[in-house]
Amino acid sequence: xxxxxxxxxxxxxxxxxxxxxxxxxxxxxxxxxxxxxxxxxxxxxxxxxxxxxxxxxxxxxxxxxxxxxxxxxxxxxxxxxxxxxxxxxxxxxxxxxxxxxxxxxxxxxxxxxxxxxxxxxxxxxxxxxxxxxxxxxxxxxxxxxxxxxxxxxxxxxxxxxxxxxxxxxxxxxxxxxxxxxxxxxxxxxxxxxxxxxxxxxxxxxxxxxxxxxxxxxxxxxxxxxxxxxxxxxxxxxxxxxxxxxxxxxxxxxxxxxxxxxx
Amino acid sequence: xxxxxxxxxxxxxxxxxxxxxxxxxxxxxxxxxxxxxxxxxxxxxxxxxxxxxxxxxxxxxxxxxxxxxxxxxxxxxxxxxxxxxxxxxxxxxxxxxxxxxxxxxxxxxxxxxxxxxxxxxxxxxxxxxxxxxxxxxxxxxxxxxxxxxxxxxxxxxxxxxxxxxxxxxxxxxxxxxxxxxxxxxxxxxxxxxxxxxxxxxxxxxxxxxxxxxxxxxxxxxxxxxxxxxxxxxxxxxxxxxxxxxxxxxxxxxxxxxxxxxxxxxxxxxxxxxxxxxxxxxxxxxxxxxxxxxxxxxxxxxxxxxxxx
Numbered sequence: 001x002x003x004x005x006x007x008x009x010x011x012x013x014x015x016x017x018x019x020x021x022x023x024x025x026x027x028x029x030x031x032x033x034x035x036x037x038x039x040x041x042x043x044x045x046x047x048x049x050x051x052x053x054x055x056x057x058x059x060x061x062x063x064x065x066x067x068x069x070x071x072x073x074x075x076x077x078x079x080x081x082x083x084x085x086x087x088x089x090x091x092x093x094x095x096x097x098x099x100x101x102x103x104x105x106x107x108x109x110x111x112x113x114x115x116x117x118x119x120x121x122x123x124x125x126x127x128x129x130x131x132x133x134x135x136x137x138x139x140x141x142x143x144x145x146x147x148x149x150x151x152x153x154x155x156x157x158x159x160x161x162x163x164x165x166x167x168x169x170x171x172x173x174x175x176x177x178x179x180x181x182x183x184x185x186x187x188x189x190x191x192x193x194x195x196x197x198x199x200x201x202x203x204x205x206x207x208x209x210x211x212x213x214x215x216x217x218x219x220x221x222x223x224x225x226x227x228x229x230x231x232x233x234x235x236x237x238x239x240x241x242x243x244x245x246x247x248x249x250x251x252x253x254x255x256x257x258x259x260x261x262x
Numbered sequence: 263x264x265x266x267x268x269x270x271x272x273x274x275x276x277x278x279x280x281x282x283x284x285x286x287x288x289x290x291x292x293x294x295x296x297x298x299x300x301x302x303x304x305x306x307x308x309x310x311x312x313x314x315x316x317x318x319x320x321x322x323x324x325x326x327x328x329x330x331x332x333x334x335x336x337x338x339x340x341x342x343x344x345x346x347x348x349x350x351x352x353x354x355x356x357x358x359x360x361x362x363x364x365x366x367x368x369x370x371x372x373x374x375x376x377x378x379x380x381x382x383x384x385x386x387x388x389x390x391x392x393x394x395x396x397x398x399x400x401x402x403x404x405x406x407x408x409x410x411x412x413x414x415x416x417x418x419x420x421x422x423x424x425x426x427x428x429x430x431x432x433x434x435x436x437x438x439x440x441x442x443x444x445x446x447x448x449x450x451x452x453x454x455x456x457x458x459x460x461x462x463x464x465x466x467x468x469x470x471x472x473x474x475x476x477x478x479x480x481x482x483x484x485x486x487x488x489x490x491x492x493x494x495x496x497x498x499x500x501x502x503x504x505x506x507x508x509x510x511x512x513x514x515x516x517x518x519x520x521x522x523x524x525x526x527x528x529x530x531x532x533x534x535x536x537x538x539x540x541x542x543x544x545x546x547x548x549x550x551x552x553x554x555x556x557x558x559x560x561x562x563x564x565x566x567x568x569x570x
């Protein structure tokens with residue numbers, strides 16, 4: 001973990017409401033893994049006061065990429081940053097995805113959750129490792145990848161303007177018969193309704209699945225205890241506990257096993 | 263070499279800090295979380311996350327919300343409990359080369375006393391304690407004691423009998439007259455008071471009507487409360503003759519100097535740690551530069567200078 005003054009290389013619109021930035025961040029790039037995040041200082045002043053946690057979307061040599069949706073005061077400010085701007089990043093933070101050799105990875109991303117999925121997708125490509133990618137959005141103009149089922153990339157849209165008509169989870173159901181489900185692991189990240197639907201889907205079918213959670217967060221390194229994520233309680237643990245029922249997204253996550261989440 | 267200003271702080275006769283910058287309870291964990299980012303031995307000291315007798319899981323999410331120049335939190339005193347604290351954290355803390363204050367919280371006088379007895383039983387090489395009688399976020403967080411002068415005095419006296427170490431009582435701003443509570447702590451035998459804990463606050467989503475914090479009520483911190491804290495420190499310093507440790511939205515060396523001028527002997531850094539975990543160490547350096555700019559050789563020269 002380092003605090004790094006990073007130079008912004010590029011910052012541009014990727015699709016409707018979605019931006020991508022690339023920064024020189026040698027210290028972070030040296031050790032970041034897919035699923036990990038950085039905590040970004042938005043303002044030297046107090047508006048906003050807190051850093052903004054953001055999953056890393058790519059790494060190339062000493063650079064990292066971020067993909068973000070403009071949703072609030074922090075991301076609105078980020079979208080205005082010109083190339084050359086120096087940005088204070090803290091990272092890499094969090095646990096990241098855990099990909100084992102004995103499973104076929106099926107990646108499911110949507111909304112602001114495309115960054116950690118993109119990084120995993122690129123990383124698996126770099127390793128020459130076969131996998132499947134599903135990306136969901138409301139409409140065609142929110143997508144930046146091409147629908148290409150022959151190359152294991154399926155897009156879904158709520159309005160049917162590109163790819164399969166429906167949600168990413170609807171898409172998953174449609175492509176699932178291609179796989180030997182005994183050997184797949186699903187990696188998911190997206191807005192709360194998508195994560196919730198994906199969780200129900202995998203629990204019903206007893207599919208192994210890792211989900212990257214998104215929470216409000218302040219410090220990013222386990223000190224403020226603000227980013228709690230509720231896990232299922234074990235009935236045998238009736239005594240009060242610390243970081244058992246409520247884990248911290250920043251240091252225990254952001255990636256959790258779907259069956260652990262409450 | 264440019265002579266550096268003397269930042270040492272005498273907290274009464276019992277304890278001298280190498281500089282006035284402490285980290286506030288609950289905003290710096292147990293001090294061992296980010297060794298690669300902060301050399302804690304360069305701080306004036308640290309105050310641990312509050313410890314209770316049993317481990318506490320804390321409140322369900324959401325536990326924090328951002329506000330203008332501040333944040334609300336209702337963590338719910340999530341902590342590992344005194345048993346694990348003694349086994350896992352105390353040896354590290356005792357080995358530090360800076361002042362360490364263990365923060366204690368409880369739901370009853372007995373709980374405070376028991377936690378202190380267990381820690382004292384370890385005979386740890388720590389400077390002392392901060393008694394949290396001001397957490398606004400849990401029913402049993404001690405604030406019922408901290409808003410009552412008689413109970414503050416009685417609790418302080420009972421803990422005074424258990425330790426020779428430095429005893430600091432952390433005060434709540436959510437009272438009519440904070441100097442009255444500070445006096446009660448002094449009468450009970452406290453070596454210092456620290457002020458302020460967070461200011462009671464609330465956030466409501468205007469669209470859904472839901473609380474922004476699962477607990478409803480939370481504590482406001484950050485630069486937003488700095489003037490409130492400064493006024494509290496000023497008032498307390500007029501009322502008591504024990505050292506006052508200022509807390510509340512301190513982000514810069516200039517902020518530190520303002521609290522010292524209001525009568526604080528030292529300060530604690532809280533919310534600023536979330537922006538920059540190394541801020542405490544940075545403030546030590548910046549305070550040297552700031553005092554040099556003012557032509558001040560010793561920090562103690564400006565202490566209380568705002569008072570008539």
